[in-house]
Amino acid sequence: MRVAVLYLCTGKYSQFFHDFYRSAKKHFFKGIADVEYFVFTDDKQIHNNNDIHIIYKECQGFPFEAVFRFKNLLVAEDMTKDFDYVYFFNSNALFIKDVKQEILPPDSESFIGSRWIKRKPFDWPMFYPYERNKKSTAYIPPRGKAKYIYYMSGFYGATTNTFFKMYHELAINTQTDYKNGIIARFHDESHTNKYFRKVPCHLLPDGYCIPEEWVSLSSDTHIIFRNKVAVDSFFDKEKKHSIWDRVNKGCYILWMAIKWYL
Numbered sequence: 001m002r003v004a005v006l007y008l009c010t011g012k013y014s015q016f017f018h019d020f021y022r023s024a025k026k027h028f029f030k031g032i033a034d035v036e037y038f039v040f041t042d043d044k045q046i047h048n049n050n051d052i053h054i055i056y057k058e059c060q061g062f063p064f065e066a067v068f069r070f071k072n073l074l075v076a077e078d079m080t081k082d083f084d085y086v087y088f089f090n091s092n093a094l095f096i097k098d099v100k101q102e103i104l105p106p107d108s109e110s111f112i113g114s115r116w117i118k119r120k121p122f123d124w125p126m127f128y129p130y131e132r133n134k135k136s137t138a139y140i141p142p143r144g145k146a147k148y149i150y151y152m153s154g155f156y157g158a159t160t161n162t163f164f165k166m167y168h169e170l171a172i173n174t175q176t177d178y179k180n181g182i183i184a185r186f187h188d189e190s191h192t193n194k195y196f197r198k199v200p201c202h203l204l205p206d207g208y209c210i211p212e213e214w215v216s217l218s219s220d221t222h223i224i225f226r227n228k229v230a231v232d233s234f235f236d237k238e239k240k241h242s243i244w245d246r247v248n249k250g251c252y253i254l255w256m257a258i259k260w261y262l
Helices: 011-027 071-075 161-177 187-195 214-218 243-259
Strands: 002-008 034-041 052-056 083-091 093-094 110-115 154-161 201-203 223-225
Touching: 002 011, 002 071, 011 034, 011 093, 034 161, 071 110, 071 161, 071 187, 083 161, 110 161, 161 187, 214 223
Parallel strands: 002 034, 002 083, 034 052, 110 201
Antiparallel strands: 083 154, 093 223, 110 154
16 A cells, blocks of 8 residues: 655745654554655755655745645645555644554545544634635535534545545635635635535544644544644744734634624
């Protein structure tokens, strides 16, 4: 079995690669699959290896690295055509325990993924950060099964053909939005949430996609997403905002949640 990992780490995010790679070598399909890493980066300190393929990519910055992720990572399609499965991981992913056959999708048409962990008092569907702009191709209405699941975009995978089928469609959708002056609320994650409403996505337990600071919410943690601020203060967006800014943000979130149902 051959498994390809797509990994994007431009700019400041390149500092996460070596820890990710070391943890993956120790825990990810070890002994049962040949895993190769397709790394999109502008960091010249990361080199090609037998299982590491460097794809040079200029840093587009926030939010464009996320907005155009599908289009940019399609470069790997031809490189991975002989692989059985493709997985995407956010740059701050880190393996804590072995991850093996349990993350294989149940069939060739399905994805494997994880949901957003519910935290009180924000475990009501109205607070899930779906795209609420009706003009966006990522728009999700406030009804149906979307009320109960919000998919994390930090980790998902599928058979190679199924994986890139999604990337082709979402590359078109994000480009269409951008041409219309629209950037989805949570960028690539907004679009994957819309896509996973119409295709099967098998959900893993919470311990396979959990923020480092929420580890206590899962009794069996396999994959964490590191607290970026603890690694580098560059990622601390809150320090740039006053208390008043944060209050306004909270009010805005509440208003958008109520407005979604109006």
